[in-house]
Amino acid sequence: MKEEILDKRSAVLKATLELISEQGFHGTPMSQIAQRANIGVGTIYRYFSSKEDLINGLYIDIKTRMTRYVFRDYSENISVSVGLKQLLSNVIHYFIENPMELSFIEQYENSPLITDATREMSMHAAEPLKALFKRAMEQNILKELPFDMLGALFSGAVISLAKLYLSGTAGFDEIYLNAGVDAIWDMIKR
Amino acid sequence: MKEEILDKRSAVLKATLELISEQGFHGTPMSQIAQRANIGVGTIYRYFSSKEDLINGLYIDIKTRMTRYVFRDYSENISVSVGLKQLLSNVIHYFIENPMELSFIEQYENSPLITDATREMSMHAAEPLKALFKRAMEQNILKELPFDMLGALFSGAVISLAKLYLSGTAGFDEIYLNAGVDAIWDMIKR
Amino acid sequence: MKEEILDKRSAVLKATLELISEQGFHGTPMSQIAQRANIGVGTIYRYFSSKEDLINGLYIDIKTRMTRYVFRDYSENISVSVGLKQLLSNVIHYFIENPMELSFIEQYENSPLITDATREMSMHAAEPLKALFKRAMEQNILKELPFDMLGALFSGAVISLAKLYLSGTAGFDEIYLNAGVDAIWDMIKR
Amino acid sequence: MKEEILDKRSAVLKATLELISEQGFHGTPMSQIAQRANIGVGTIYRYFSSKEDLINGLYIDIKTRMTRYVFRDYSENISVSVGLKQLLSNVIHYFIENPMELSFIEQYENSPLITDATREMSMHAAEPLKALFKRAMEQNILKELPFDMLGALFSGAVISLAKLYLSGTAGFDEIYLNAGVDAIWDMIKR
DNA sequence: CATGAATGAGAATTCATTCAT
DNA sequence: CATGAATGAATTCTCATTCAT
Numbered sequence: 063m064k065e066e067i068l069d070k071r072s073a074v075l076k077a078t079l080e081l082i083s084e085q086g087f088h089g090t091p092m093s094q095i096a097q098r099a100n101i102g103v104g105t106i107y108r109y110f111s112s113k114e115d116l117i118n119g120l121y122i123d124i125k126t127r128m129t130r131y132v133f134r135d136y137s138e139n140i141s142v143s144v145g146l147k148q149l150l151s152n153v154i155h156y157f158i159e160n161p162m163e164l165s166f167i168e169q170y171e172n173s174p175l176i177t178d179a180t181r182e183m184s185m186h187a188a189e190p191l192k193a194l195f196k197r198a199m200e201q202n203i204l205k206e207l208p209f210d211m212l213g214a215l216f217s218g219a220v221i222s223l224a225k226l227y228l229s230g231t232a233g234f235d236e237i238y239l240n241a242g243v244d245a246i247w248d249m250i251k252r
Numbered sequence: 253m254k255e256e257i258l259d260k261r262s263a264v265l266k267a268t269l270e271l272i273s274e275q276g277f278h279g280t281p282m283s284q285i286a287q288r289a290n291i292g293v294g295t296i297y298r299y300f301s302s303k304e305d306l307i308n309g310l311y312i313d314i315k316t317r318m319t320r321y322v323f324r325d326y327s328e329n330i331s332v333s334v335g336l337k338q339l340l341s342n343v344i345h346y347f348i349e350n351p352m353e354l355s356f357i358e359q360y361e362n363s364p365l366i367t368d369a370t371r372e373m374s375m376h377a378a379e380p381l382k383a384l385f386k387r388a389m390e391q392n393i394l395k396e397l398p399f400d401m402l403g404a405l406f407s408g409a410v411i412s413l414a415k416l417y418l419s420g421t422a423g424f425d426e427i428y429l430n431a432g433v434d435a436i437w438d439m440i441k442r
Numbered sequence: 443m444k445e446e447i448l449d450k451r452s453a454v455l456k457a458t459l460e461l462i463s464e465q466g467f468h469g470t471p472m473s474q475i476a477q478r479a480n481i482g483v484g485t486i487y488r489y490f491s492s493k494e495d496l497i498n499g500l501y502i503d504i505k506t507r508m509t510r511y512v513f514r515d516y517s518e519n520i521s522v523s524v525g526l527k528q529l530l531s532n533v534i535h536y537f538i539e540n541p542m543e544l545s546f547i548e549q550y551e552n553s554p555l556i557t558d559a560t561r562e563m564s565m566h567a568a569e570p571l572k573a574l575f576k577r578a579m580e581q582n583i584l585k586e587l588p589f590d591m592l593g594a595l596f597s598g599a600v601i602s603l604a605k606l607y608l609s610g611t612a613g614f615d616e617i618y619l620n621a622g623v624d625a626i627w628d629m630i631k632r
Numbered sequence: 633m634k635e636e637i638l639d640k641r642s643a644v645l646k647a648t649l650e651l652i653s654e655q656g657f658h659g660t661p662m663s664q665i666a667q668r669a670n671i672g673v674g675t676i677y678r679y680f681s682s683k684e685d686l687i688n689g690l691y692i693d694i695k696t697r698m699t700r701y702v703f704r705d706y707s708e709n710i711s712v713s714v715g716l717k718q719l720l721s722n723v724i725h726y727f728i729e730n731p732m733e734l735s736f737i738e739q740y741e742n743s744p745l746i747t748d749a750t751r752e753m754s755m756h757a758a759e760p761l762k763a764l765f766k767r768a769m770e771q772n773i774l775k776e777l778p779f780d781m782l783g784a785l786f787s788g789a790v791i792s793l794a795k796l797y798l799s800g801t802a803g804f805d806e807i808y809l810n811a812g813v814d815a816i817w818d819m820i821k822r
Numbered sequence: 823c824a825t826g827a828a829t830g831a832g833a834a835t836t837c838a839t840t841c842a843t
Numbered sequence: 844c845a846t847g848a849a850t851g852a853a854t855t856c857t858c859a860t861t862c863a864t
Binding site (some may be wrong): 464465466467468469493514545548549553554555585587588591594595597599600601602603605606607614618621622625626628629630 | 647654655656657658659678709735738739742743744775777778780781784785787788789790791792793795796808811812816818819820
């Protein structure tokens with residue numbers, strides 16, 4: 063009964079993610095979330111002050127877990143280029159293994175629901191990446207472009223690749239995926 | 253009074269784009285669209301059978317205009333690599349000049365509102381790009397990757413770059429933009 | 443092109459009857475009536491001041507034609523009992539031959555749309571029947587009941603019989619119909 | 633405060649009956665029903681999935697109560713002819729005592745809103761009457777006509793009589809009513 | 823006269839949020 | 844604390860009616 067062990071807050075987040083990733087924010091009433099989470103509607107409001115707060119909470123939760131996953135094997139000991147490629151690969155794999163989270167993030171980041179505070183928080187989560195970029199710049203490994211720009215190109219391409227993979231239409235395997243990762247690397251490397 | 257010369261259907265599309273790009277689909281009631289378009293609510297329904305139909309119609313309208321813009325200077329006479337770089341540059345500039353359209357497209361393509369029929373139509377619009385890629389492949393100019401993948405990497409990076417530019421935070425100019433375009437080129441070129 | 447010979451007013455009435463008998467008042471927009479009548483919506487308003495007026499006009503039209511049909515072979519020369527039975531039979535046959543009119547009348551008479559003026563008019567149409575009843579009373583042919591009551595019993599049973607016949611479920615033929623008419627006759631005859 | 637003791641579902645049905653019987657289906661908005669029932673609009677939808685469902689629910693409710701009333705004193709011990717006359721009388725009295733229900737039933741049964749499922753249910757409610765007719769046929773008490781036809785003649789006349797009585801114009805009393813009942817009896821008896 | 827595009831009042835329905843139990 | 848019935852503001856959509864052409 064893994065599901066029942068989940069504390070209520072987590073159960074709500076899980077239900078929200080599942081439902082929103084396929085039905086969208088506005089296609090998902092609070093009542094349905096409560097039902098899926100096996101709790102009463104009112105209970106959601108003990109953990110989140112409003113639906114918007116819930117959405118934001120879910121975003122933060124996902125971003126946190128993702129950052130942890132993506133940097134899990136990073137250490138200052140490994141070379142920058144290895145580190146960056148590993149990072150790249152991790153991001154892709156995170157999304158491939160968590161397609162609902164990708165779907166949610168894409169919806170959320172392009173919606174007007176996103177709070178400035180949340181955006182701020184998201185920036186903060188990107189700090190480690192920035193640090194890595196900085197080290198790479200110092201070693202003349204990356205193109206001489208603003209950090210933000212490298213990040214944007216990088217993440218835009220990565221997410222797009224993950225989406226293509228998940229769409230299933232392409233039908234390409236791990237090998238192609240690696241080729242894609244290499245291509246992205248070509249984009250940012252000097 | 254340019255606005256009043258617009259036929260009503262166009263006025264509705266214009267109003268919808270403006271409002272949705274900043275408030276989102278669900279933050280924008282039909283009544284507000286009507287108001288902005290200076291017509292009655294009922295009139296919208298003479299041109300679009302439902303709100304969903306309106307959204308889809310707007311998407312198709314935008315995609316059509318964008319495709320026209322992006323391929324406007326393309327000809328079979330120019331070299332493939334020049335053509336591709338021009339294309340790249342055009343896409344970026346289209347979005348920079350039409351930020352609301354970028355915002356709308358991003359919302360729409362990640363929402364559950366998107367119809368299969370519309371997705372189909374969108375594929376169709378990508379045909380010229382595919383043809384160009386094909387020519388490039390034959391000349392061994394591009395990496396040996398599936399078309400879909402090249403397209404995904406390409407568009408993901410381009411859109412991401414345009415968004416960064418528009419966010420204004422980067423504050424970089426045309427020169428940097430060109431550097432970005434070159435980086436994207438590095439990603440797909442052999 | 444019989445349809446096109448019809449003057450517009452009649453075309454509107456015909457279209458209204460057809461549509462309302464199957465879709466009901468509120469399931470039938472004015473625009474649909476116009477379409478079926480092959481005229482513009484606005485034109486309806488040249489002949490009828492409002493939808494309500496149209497409905498009332500249709501009712502009066504139907505009642506008039508029905509009364510004419512039902513009394514078509516009546517004359518003071520034939521005996522009262524023959525005349526009454528003939529009348530009875532005529533009413534049934536009118537409805538059987540004009541099912542849409544029956545459907546419309548039943549809807550209309552039970553709806554709150556019916557005007558006092560129209561009800562008045564309807565009474566007036568029943569005058570010949572009353573006269574016939576009076577003659578019958580004087581000859582001690584009918585039960586000693588108020589005219590209104592005889593009329594109510596009579597018309598209630600007749601309409602009910604016609605509806606049953608038209609429902610088709612009973613599947614009975616002309617012979618049974620005559621037996622039904624006889625039964626109704628038993629109800630009012632002394 | 634009898635009204636306030638009513639559970640909400642019943643309060644809604646009561647309000648609906650009152651309003652519809654005088655204003656018709658389409659003259660009665662959900663908001664008005666809610667107001668009359670002293671509840672919020674949304675609450676109606678906890679008990680009925682739509683306005684149509686509400687109307688159907690009301691019809692079933694009324695038919696159930698009416699059937700109970702009409703057969704309340706029926707038993708297999710009493711003679712068939714007494715039973716039938718009692719039934720006849722009960723139907724009339726039910727409608728006289730519940731004029732709004734008569735009005736509603738008449739509107740509903742002649743409207744295109746009626747569902748096949750509901751019609752089915754209504755047939756089912758007529759079973760006891762059919763059984764009684766059957767017994768009567770076996771004893772050669774009724775005319776040799778199909779059950780459906782006897783039922784149609786019977787109910788058509790009864791309802792018509794009740795309506796006349798309620799219209800108040802006739803101004804006849806219980807005695808006349810009984811005479812009417814006798815007349816109807818003459819119609820179906822052998 | 824005929825037309826049908828334009829209108830907006832009005833209706834059904836949904837759903838985030840509250841609060842009595 | 845947890846619940847879910849109750850609420851009503853807000854939204855989409857329809858359609859009778861008008862009036863410029």
